[in-house]
Amino acid sequence: xxxxxxxxxxxxxxxxxxxxxxxxxxxxxxxxxxxxxxxxxxxxxxxxxxxxxxxxxxxxxxxxxxxxxxxxxxxxxxxxxxxxxxxxxxxxxxxxxxxxxxxxxxxxxxxxxxxxxxxxxxxxxxxxxxxxxxxxxxxxxxxxxxxxxxxxxxxxxxxxxxxxxxxxxxxxxxxxxxxxxxxxxxxxxxxxxxxxxxxxxxxxxxxxxxxxxxxxxxxxxxxxxxxxxxxxxxxxxxxxxxxxxxx
Amino acid sequence: xxxxxxxxxxxxxxxxxxxxxxxxxxxxxxxxxxxxxxxxxxxxxxxxxxxxxxxxxxxxxxxxxxxxxxxxxxxxxxxxxxxxxxxxxxxxxxxxxxxxxxxxxxxxxxxxxxxxxxxxxxxxxxxxxxxxxxxxxxxxxxxxxxxxxxxxxxxxxxxxxxxxxxxxxxxxxxxxxxxxxxxxxxxxxxxxxxxxxxxxxxxxxxxxxxxxxxxxxxxxxxxxxxxxxxxxxxxxxxxxxxxxxxxxxxxxxxxxxxxxxxxxxxxxxxxxxxxxxxxxxxxxxxxxxxxxxxxxxxxxxxxxxxxxxxxxxxxxxxxx
Numbered sequence: 001x002x003x004x005x006x007x008x009x010x011x012x013x014x015x016x017x018x019x020x021x022x023x024x025x026x027x028x029x030x031x032x033x034x035x036x037x038x039x040x041x042x043x044x045x046x047x048x049x050x051x052x053x054x055x056x057x058x059x060x061x062x063x064x065x066x067x068x069x070x071x072x073x074x075x076x077x078x079x080x081x082x083x084x085x086x087x088x089x090x091x092x093x094x095x096x097x098x099x100x101x102x103x104x105x106x107x108x109x110x111x112x113x114x115x116x117x118x119x120x121x122x123x124x125x126x127x128x129x130x131x132x133x134x135x136x137x138x139x140x141x142x143x144x145x146x147x148x149x150x151x152x153x154x155x156x157x158x159x160x161x162x163x164x165x166x167x168x169x170x171x172x173x174x175x176x177x178x179x180x181x182x183x184x185x186x187x188x189x190x191x192x193x194x195x196x197x198x199x200x201x202x203x204x205x206x207x208x209x210x211x212x213x214x215x216x217x218x219x220x221x222x223x224x225x226x227x228x229x230x231x232x233x234x235x236x237x238x239x240x241x242x243x244x245x246x247x
Numbered sequence: 248x249x250x251x252x253x254x255x256x257x258x259x260x261x262x263x264x265x266x267x268x269x270x271x272x273x274x275x276x277x278x279x280x281x282x283x284x285x286x287x288x289x290x291x292x293x294x295x296x297x298x299x300x301x302x303x304x305x306x307x308x309x310x311x312x313x314x315x316x317x318x319x320x321x322x323x324x325x326x327x328x329x330x331x332x333x334x335x336x337x338x339x340x341x342x343x344x345x346x347x348x349x350x351x352x353x354x355x356x357x358x359x360x361x362x363x364x365x366x367x368x369x370x371x372x373x374x375x376x377x378x379x380x381x382x383x384x385x386x387x388x389x390x391x392x393x394x395x396x397x398x399x400x401x402x403x404x405x406x407x408x409x410x411x412x413x414x415x416x417x418x419x420x421x422x423x424x425x426x427x428x429x430x431x432x433x434x435x436x437x438x439x440x441x442x443x444x445x446x447x448x449x450x451x452x453x454x455x456x457x458x459x460x461x462x463x464x465x466x467x468x469x470x471x472x473x474x475x476x477x478x479x480x481x482x483x484x485x486x487x488x489x490x491x492x493x494x495x496x497x498x499x500x501x502x503x504x505x506x507x508x509x510x511x512x513x514x515x516x517x518x519x520x521x522x523x524x525x526x527x528x529x530x531x532x533x534x535x536x537x538x539x540x541x542x543x544x545x546x547x548x549x550x551x552x553x554x555x556x557x558x559x560x561x562x563x564x565x566x567x
Contacts, residue, residue, distance in 0.1 A: 016341075082339075086333075086356040086357060087328035087329045089325065245300070245305065246266075
């Protein structure tokens with residue numbers, strides 16, 4: 001069986017076990033839903049201005065919610081050693097976890113997209129770009145989730161705290177609620193170092209809106225963030241493995 | 248004359264592991280042959296689990312080499328891992344998944360085709376008396392059932408070397424015996440079994456050879472009986488009299504090193520148990536005592552173990 005087949009075996013295991021874990025449902029679904037409602041309710045905003053931010057936030061929270069739960073749980077239940085002892089490398093195991101998070105992110109982000117198009121009546125101007133934005137963003141945030149889970153702990157809530165410490169500030173300066181052009185200069189500088197910015201920019205363009213950054217730059221930036229997160233997370237996971245096994 | 252070639256499937260040379268500044272395993276060397284049941288014995292914290300983790304490619308060694316089936320576990324672990332099975336310490340199956348799903352996952356990780364893993368899983372679940380519960384979540388399994396499931400997962404791909412870390416810890420007698428039978432059968436089929444345990448009696452009844460590790464160093468390595476033979480002074484004559492006897496009087500008998508009382512019996516430790524038995528009989532006659540039982544007892548592996556680890560501790564203390 002190929003390396004991809006083994007990654008998929010790990011991903012299937014994650015799908016069976018971790019999709020319905022409390023931290024994943026709370027911080028991947030409920031939290032962003034209520035955050036968005038708190039922003040949108042009572043304001044007279046046009047749906048087409050809200051939808052790109054909503055989808056960006058959906059893919060960001062859902063795709064980055066699964067991986068931070070997996071490794072602390074596997075450390076606590078002592079199932080990780082069994083996996084590491086099998087003929088798979090640690091990067092293959094992490095890739096399997098990322099694959100499960102990617103599928104989770106894509107599947108759940110399709111819900112607001114379909115509702116926006118079919119019920120709210122928002123038009124998709126560039127469907128191919130929407131697909132690219134969704135796939136690239138889900139992958140980037142799934143890998144970011146793997147990076148969140150690198151501290152060697154067996155306590156999922158510790159990792160969730162770390163991930164929310166990063167995720168929450170990001171949504172405020174990444175063009176989710178406010179387009180980049182309407183942000184102050186310092187906000188625009190911060191926006192440039194957030195991967196979520198490039199996601200919302202791509203979604204805005206997909207729905208026919210103007211963007212601050214050009215599309216090719218957004219695609220390259222997301223790809224670069226994905227690669228950087230991947231190399232950093234595999235390096236840190238490898239370094240922390242022995243400490244994790246002794247917890 | 249038939250010549251049987253003994254093949255070493257595990258070869259360990261100067262294997263060493265540090266955790267920061269702490270030396271967990273200190274330049275150990277040994278070999279294990281195909282079909283051998285090799286016990287790896289030591290007190291808690293002696294370095295057993297670290298050694299097994301290095302031998303299974305889970306942790307890289309700080310120094311030295313571990314060759315499993317001629318594959319260097321530090322440089323080429325994936326090739327070796329395809330041919331080894333592992334039941335780690337405190338290992339658990341995925342309790343949210345059924346026994347069958349756990350086995351299918353193991354099969355996929357070991358690269359087995361769909362048909363092969365299904366056939367093997369059915370065979371193993373039946374052999375290990377889990378077939379009737381294959382669809383139940385492992386959460387509902389008893390500890391013994393979970394451990395048998397772990398054994399099935401470790402043996403699904405027919406490994407040539409099997410590593411077991413405390414596989415019977417906390418199990419009831421029936422489950423323990425079941426696992427012993429399975430492990431012995433695997434060794435008979437030619438599988439090399441590396442059996443880590445702190446249960447001395449288990450190693451004594453199960454293993455062809457045992458290595459005793461203490462504070463990261465190998466204190467001894469031999470067959471259980473050969474190890475016991477090294478400790479002839481730990482032999483004793485066990486005697487029970489019909490009336491109370493002064494221990495001091497027995498301790499003064501020729502060739503007796505010391506006397507210990509255990510329930511209603513007395514243990515007279517000696518290197519010459521036959522001679523002491525005669526002395527005890529003469530002692531009983533001269534004191535008009537009735538002997539209710541008299542046996543000679545060889546040193547137990549536990550005594551060997553305690554003796555070796557105490558010696559090491561004393562040697563360490565003297566160095567300091």
